[in-house]
Each structure stands twice: as structure tokens, then as C-alpha cells.
Amino acid sequence: MGKTKVLDRRRRSVRNIRKITRTMELISTARFKRAMDRAAAGSAFAERLTALLGHLAASGTQVAHPLLTARTERRQAVLLVLTSNRGLCGGYNSAVLRLGFLHRKKLADEYAAVSLEVSGKRGVSAFKFRNVPVQEKYFHFEARPAFADVEVLARRFMEDYLDGRIDRVDVAYTRLESVSRQYPIVETLLPYQAPAEDENGRLHRAEYEFLPSPESILEEIVPFTFKMRLFRCFLESAASEQIARMVAMKTATENADSMLSNLSMAYNRARQTQITSEILEIISGAEALQAE
């Protein structure tokens, strides 16, 4: 008697949880589509910029910029870790955080000081849990990071770097290689490595007219490429987060389904046993009466 009630209660709670995971799956599927479009637009833009830089180099301009020069000083490094504000996305946060911790240690060995900047509630609480001080916290980068917001960050990094307050900027984020493959990675944004020259760009190079001059364009394009690279990290992280959540919630829903079917079977069996025993009781009671 008691067993069927317990089973029924469990079945109901699993069913409720399944509703939640299923909804989250649908939400992240919708967001994932948008995030992917944005990530694609971002990479298309970045490729165009890189191509433009290639044209400049092909025209014989010396690609030199204060952001491009290597630094020998090792005083202050910055590590930016991109995590999500929300959980329920499988190993997404823990993977990037693990890498972030390791890299912070490595930077601390090489540089006199490391300042840590974290985006996302999950990351902030993870560092707090491990008693690692976080210098800057950002919570406003959600599923759709805005270029204007990232630009503010990028501008500060560039100014600090040019004024010599920082010597290196690294970002730990989740790289979006394809829909089926994302992995955490650390990228060094500053000192900025000039992109390798594109062979194709050299082949069909055109005689460009530069307004006002290649140097002036270069002066503008290098900071722009830097901003774009940082923005891309945010975009890819956001898209990866949605994919991770989608996968995690899909698995959770499937698990809930199989659990439900197991529970239902156990419940039906228990119910049948109960009915059988009740019938037996009635029959034996009736027979006992007849025998008298």
C-alpha cells in the first residue's frame, strides 16, 4: 500500500523536473540560433579586417604599431576569464575555470603581479570559493554581448598597455570551433601578434588607393582588430554556453524520460501486486465464509 504512494510521488517530481529541463532546452535552442548568427557575423567581420590588413601589408606598408611591438618587461599581467552568469550548462564553466586557474598560476610565476578579471557570476563565485582575489567583475555580458560594452573594456586594456601599466593581456574563454566542438582555450591578446600574411591576398592583390595614407589607416585598423578579437572571444563564449546548456538539458530530459519509464513500470507492478493481494484476501475471506 505504502509503496505505490511513494513511487507515485517520485514519478510526479521527476515529471516536474523534466518539464523544467525540457523548457530550458527549448530556450537555449532558440538562443543558440541567435548566438550562432552573431558569432558568424563576428567572424566574417574579423576576417574582412584581417584581409584589409593583408592588403595593407601587400602594398608595402611597414606594419608597425605600438600595440604590435613585443615587450620584455614582465611586471603586470592581466587574465580575463569568461564564464556564464547562470548554471545548468554541464561542464561549460568548470572547464574554462580549470584552465583559468592553471594559467593564473603560470602567469604568476612569470610576472611580478597578475590581476584577475572575471566575467560571469559562476566564475566570480568559483574564485571566491578558492580565496583568489578578483580585481574586476563583470556581470552584464549575457547571451548577447554588445560590441559597445566590449569596446569599453578593450579601450581600457589598450590604454593601460600603451601607458605601460600592464604588459600582457590573456583571455581564457571557450572557443567555438563548430556546433559539435567547443573547448576552453587561453589566448594572448596583448602583446598583439600580427596575423600571418595571407598568401592568397598577395596573389590577387590590387593597386589600392589609400585615403588618407596607409599609415593612417594602419593606425586605426590595429586597435580595431584588437577590439574585434576581444569581442569575438565574448561572442564565441556566449554561443558555446548556449550549446553546452542545450546538450546538458537534452541529456537531463532524456534521463528523466528513462527514469519515468522505470518508475512507471515499478509503480504498475506494485499496484498490480497490491490488487492481487487484495483479491486473494477477498477470495480467501469468501471461501472461509462458505466453508463455515
Add this chain to the structure above:
Amino acid sequence: MPKLRVLIVTPERKLVDQTAEGVIVPLFDGELGIFPLHAPLIGRLGAGELRILTDGKPDAFFVDGGFVEVLNDVVSVMTSQAVAVQDLKVTAAAESLEATMGRKAAGDEMLDRREEAVRKARALLRTAKRAAAQR
């Protein structure tokens, strides 16, 4: 008569991809008209109004810096921010100009930055007013 293909892209999305008779872009030091068969060009944009000339209704956007590349009758505009002029508000633009003018600045660098911001705000206001007048 060949036509131009005009692309306007921002880091967040592709805003425009269409054919046109010509396009007028705001370079850092003044406007530049680009028509079919233009020589390959890479230019630095300033803040200002970008106009796409078509048979139908002309389209106009406010762009804020970036680059323009012309190659084989394809004009690609790369900018951090582009807004359709009909979405601009004169009052908001005027307010932002007031705000930037009133900003305190100390030192050459800060002054330069403020001047830059003021120039941008002026261009925005000019574009907004023009759009309002045309309506």
C-alpha cells in the same frame, strides 16, 4: 551600366547587402562619392552620414568611424556602429552634444578625446537634423 554592390557590416551583424547606383561615404575629412568602375580604394571613415543611391528610395545611415574598401564594384563598409537615419532623434543628439561639450578635460590627451567626442556628436546632430528636415 554596371551597378555597385554595397555591404555594410558591423561586428554584431550584416546591416546591408544590396545593389545600388552609387554610394556616398563620410571619410575622415569629408564625403566621398563612389560610383561603378571606381578604382580599388581603402579609406578611413569618420563620423557622418552614409547615403546609398538607388532607383527607389535612398537609404541613409549614420556611421561612426571604420573603413571602406572598394574592389571590383563591391563597396564594403566596416564600422563599429551604423544606425538608420530614420531612427535618429534630434533631441537626443542635441543632448549628447551638450553632454560632451560640458565634459571636464584636463591635459592634452583628455582634451583631444573630448574634441573627438564633440566632433562625433556634432556629426550625429547634423545627420539627425537633415533626416528630420527631409521627412
